[in-house]
C-alpha cells in the first residue's frame with residue numbers, strides 16, 4: 001500500500017490505516033453518475049468555505065465533543081458552501097457514522113476526510129453519500145492519478161492535497177480538477193500560512209484552470225484577506241469546531 005515509509009505523524013497514521021484495510025476488498029461495480037456537487041459548491045463566485053467537523057487532531061488533542069449532525073447544521077446555517085468530515089478514528093476523533101449522519105441531515109456536499117490508502121475507502125465514501133474524497137499526494141505519490149480515476153468511477157469529486165512544489169507537480173499532472181494546498185506540514189505538524197498563497201499562485205502561473213483550495217491554520221476573517229481573488233475556497237476546521245458557537249464562528253469568518 002502507498003505511503004508506508006512516510007516520516008512522522010503522517011507515516012504513523014498511514015501505517016495504521018493500511019493495517020485497518022489490509023484485507024479489505026474493493027467492489028467498484030458499474031460507473032456511478034458524477035454529480036459534481038462538491039465541485040460546483042466551490043466554483044461559486046467569491047471565496048467558498050468548506051467547514052470541517054473535527055473533534056480532535058494530533059496537534060491539539062481534543063478540540064470539542066461535537067455532535068456531527070448538529071455541527072453540520074450549524075455550519076450550514078452560518079453560510080458554509082460545503083462540509084468536510086473526518087472519518088479517521090485514532091487521531092481525529094472521526095468515524096463513518098459522523099459522515100453518514102452529516103449526509104443525512106444537510107443539503108451541503110460533504111468531503112470524506114481521511115488518509116485514503118486503499119480503493120475500498122473510496123467505495124465506502126461513495127456508499128456513505130459523500131460528494132468527494134480527499135486524496136493526499138503525500139500519501140499516494142504517483143498513484144494519485146489512479147485513485148483519481150477510481151474516485152470518478154464512483155461518482156466522487158476528489159480534493160487532491162499537496163504541500164510543496166513537488167507534490168503540486170504530481171497533482172497537476174494527475175488531471176485533478178480540485179487541488180488543495182495544505183499550510184500544515186503533516187510530517188512535523190508545523191503551519192505556514194504563506195504556503196497556500198504561494199503554491200496557488202504557482203499553479204495559476206502554470207496555467208492550471210481547476211479549482212484551488214487553501215487549507216489549515218485559519219482563525220479569523222483577517223487571515224483570509226490574502227485569499228480573496230486567489231483561492232476558490234478555504235478549508236477551516238479547528239478554529240470553527242472549537243469556537244463554542246459554530247454558526248456565529250462561520251458568519252464572523254465570512255464577514
Ligand SMILES: O=P(O)(O)OC[C@@H](O)[C@@H](O)c1c[nH]c2ccccc12
Pocket residue numbers: 052054113114115161182215216217218235236237238239
Ligand atoms: O483545523 P484546521 O487547521 O483549520 O485545518 C483543517 C484541515 O485543513 C485539516 O484538518 C487537514 C488538512 N489536510 C488534512 C489531511 C488529513 C487530516 C486533516 C487535514
